[in-house]
Amino acid sequence: MSRILFLLKEAMISLRRNILIVVGAILAVFISLSLALGALVVNEILRLNTVAWQQGVHVIAFLNDEGGSGVPIGAHDQLLQEVMGWEEVESAFYFDKTQAWEEYQELFAGQQELLDISPTILPASIRIELVDIELHSSVRFRLEQQTASVRQVATAAESIEQLQSLSNVLNVLGLGMAIVLGVAAVVLIANTIRLAIYARRDEVSIMKLVGASNWFIRVPFLLEGMIEGLVGAALAVFAVWVGTSNLAKAGEDFALFRLEVSQQFFFRWGFLFLVFGALAGVIGSMLGLSKYLRDADGTGPDVPTGF
Amino acid sequence: MIRLDNVTKVYEGGTVAANDVSLDIQKGEFVFLVGASGSGKSTLIRLMLRDEPVTRGKIWVAGKDITTLPKWKIPYLRRSVGTVFQDYKLLPNKTVRENVAFALEVLGRPQSVIGPQVDQVLELVSLADKAARYPRQLSGGEQQRVSVARSFVNRPPILLCDEPTGNLDPKTSVGIMKLLDRINRTGTTIVMATHDHAIVDAMRRRVVALEGGRVVRDDETGGYEAVRAAPAAVFVGGETEEE
Numbered sequence: 001m002s003r004i005l006f007l008l009k010e011a012m013i014s015l016r017r018n019i020l021i022v023v024g025a026i027l028a029v030f031i032s033l034s035l036a037l038g039a040l041v042v043n044e045i046l047r048l049n050t051v052a053w054q055q056g057v058h059v060i061a062f063l064n065d066e067g068g069s070g071v072p073i074g075a076h077d078q079l080l081q082e083v084m085g086w087e088e089v090e091s092a093f094y095f096d097k098t099q100a101w102e103e104y105q106e107l108f109a110g111q112q113e114l115l116d117i118s119p120t121i122l123p124a125s126i127r128i129e130l131v132d133i134e135l136h137s138s139v140r141f142r143l144e145q146q147t148a149s150v151r152q153v154a155t156a157a158e159s160i161e162q163l164q165s166l167s168n169v170l171n172v173l174g175l176g177m178a179i180v181l182g183v184a185a186v187v188l189i190a191n192t193i194r195l196a197i198y199a200r201r202d203e204v205s206i207m208k209l210v211g212a213s214n215w216f217i218r219v220p221f222l223l224e225g226m227i228e229g230l231v232g233a234a235l236a237v238f239a240v241w242v243g244t245s246n247l248a249k250a251g252e253d254f255a256l257f258r259l260e261v262s263q264q265f266f267f268r269w270g271f272l273f274l275v276f277g278a279l280a281g282v283i284g285s286m287l288g289l290s291k292y293l294r295d296a297d298g299t300g301p302d303v304p305t306g307f
Numbered sequence: 308m309i310r311l312d313n314v315t316k317v318y319e320g321g322t323v324a325a326n327d328v329s330l331d332i333q334k335g336e337f338v339f340l341v342g343a344s345g346s347g348k349s350t351l352i353r354l355m356l357r358d359e360p361v362t363r364g365k366i367w368v369a370g371k372d373i374t375t376l377p378k379w380k381i382p383y384l385r386r387s388v389g390t391v392f393q394d395y396k397l398l399p400n401k402t403v404r405e406n407v408a409f410a411l412e413v414l415g416r417p418q419s420v421i422g423p424q425v426d427q428v429l430e431l432v433s434l435a436d437k438a439a440r441y442p443r444q445l446s447g448g449e450q451q452r453v454s455v456a457r458s459f460v461n462r463p464p465i466l467l468c469d470e471p472t473g474n475l476d477p478k479t480s481v482g483i484m485k486l487l488d489r490i491n492r493t494g495t496t497i498v499m500a501t502h503d504h505a506i507v508d509a510m511r512r513r514v515v516a517l518e519g520g521r522v523v524r525d526d527e528t529g530g531y532e533a534v535r536a537a538p539a540a541v542f543v544g545g546e547t548e549e550e
Contacts, residue, residue, distance in 0.1 A: 003415035206396055210457070211386035212413035214379065 011223035029232025032181030039174030189284025225285030233277025314364035342517035348500035389458030448479035
């Protein structure tokens with residue numbers, strides 16, 4: 001117990017003595033992990049939103065009214081059955097004029113001038129969910145061939161595809177950024193530890209002289225690096241969490257786009273980032289230590305010279 | 308306690324610092340290593356501490372061959388060998404008490420053991436009243452006494468001293484030598500590298516003279532020079548007179 005306390009005390013003394021360098025290393029970890037976690041959050045927001053779109057309606061075929069313009073009674077039902085038989089279609093359902101009016105009222109609630117129309121002008125529609133979003137152009141083409149029944153075809157697929165490709169780019173960017181910045185954080189911690197060892201070279205030399213084991217000498221530096229990594233990672237997780245929470249509040253007015261990320265996402269990634277921060281600190285410390293303490297049987301840079 | 312068998316040390320660049328040195332030092336002996344600068348005194352101390360590997364030969368310390376000692380076991384060797392250097396090697400940001408306690412803390416001794424042991428050794432070196440001072444607030448002699456206290460607080464059976472009086476005036480040196488003599492009388496083996504004629508001549512202990520890395524003389528109770536007559540042993544059994 002006294003040994004653990006001694007090691008912790010030594011680590012804290014070193015942190016305090018090199019406070020400026022330590023703050024620099026913590027900031028480096030904080031900035032790099034904030035950017036990496038920020039990229040993950042943006043990616044998650046895009047994923048959530050594209051998932052919402054993808055799980056909804058992909059294609060809407062607005063229909064001409066039955067009993068007029070050469071559309072016989074029962075033509076809508078016949079078309080629905082046909083569409084449901086297409087291999088690109090996962091599911092499809094009929095959305096009649098009454099439902100269309102209800103949806104319209106919901107969408108434009110509070111905008112009286114837009115609601116001041118005759119409900120009968122809104123068309124019935126067939127709403128289609130595709131097996132694969134990329135098949136939208138083929139389905140659109142087939143629907144447009146039904147010139148008698150189909151008045152217009154609308155699809156959100158192009159927007160979804162754009163969001164998906166943006167999401168893929170962000171995935172690659174986020175991963176690349178996390179790797180590059182993670183390496184930068186490790187290198188910065190390694191440098192900090194080297195400076196800390198240099199600042200404490202006399203102590204290290206004396207520790208070796210009085211018979212401290214190599215691990216006993218290393219542990220305070222490893223603890224120091226771990227603390228730097230942990231604090232930097234904790235600050236990054238906290239900052240991104242605060243930022244995302246505020247973004248979600250600001251985005252509450254956007255009905256079509258969710259800016260909210262689940263708490264579970266933060267618990268999972270926050271924990272992983274803390275582990276990564278601590279590991280980066282330990283790895284950085286080991287790299288920093290390797291140069292100065294590689295020669296385990298020397299007494300360090302302060303050994304007596306001459307003979 | 309310490310045995311060197313045909314030990315040779317050649318540094319990079321070809322400098323021969325120890326040349327076929329053989330020595331046998333018994334438990335409780337006080338041995339001076341004397342010789343001019345560059346004769347190989349400090350190298351022998353460093354070889355006995357396994358601070359440097361030998362080029363050829365064998366060294367046994369407390370019955371163990373330290374030339375084949377794996378690196379991870381070197382700290383255990385150093386726990387049984389105290390060291391005192393010319394430049395004291397004290398930590399400037401720690402008090403006298405903390406400097407001495409440091410040697411026990413790194414060995415993981417509990418505070419209940421460290422406290423009494425540090426008090427005892429500070430009494431021995433007559434620095435109990437200056438335990439709260441920092442090294443910069445002490446004279447050279449006092450700093451060296453702290454260094455001796457730190458090297459002895461763990462009660463090692465062997466003490467290796469490399470020019471411990473090199474930075475001190477003659478009067479202060481006498482105080483340090485009296486202290487080392489007291490420690491030697493507790494049964495601790497002491498090997499001291501020095502080129503201080505007066506001390507060696509006064510102590511009348513075993514003298515190993517080195518020249519160009521070779522042992523040129525090994526007298527059981529000699530002086531610094533082979534033919535020099537030694538004055539009376541004024542240090543032996545005396546009390547510390549310094550400050």
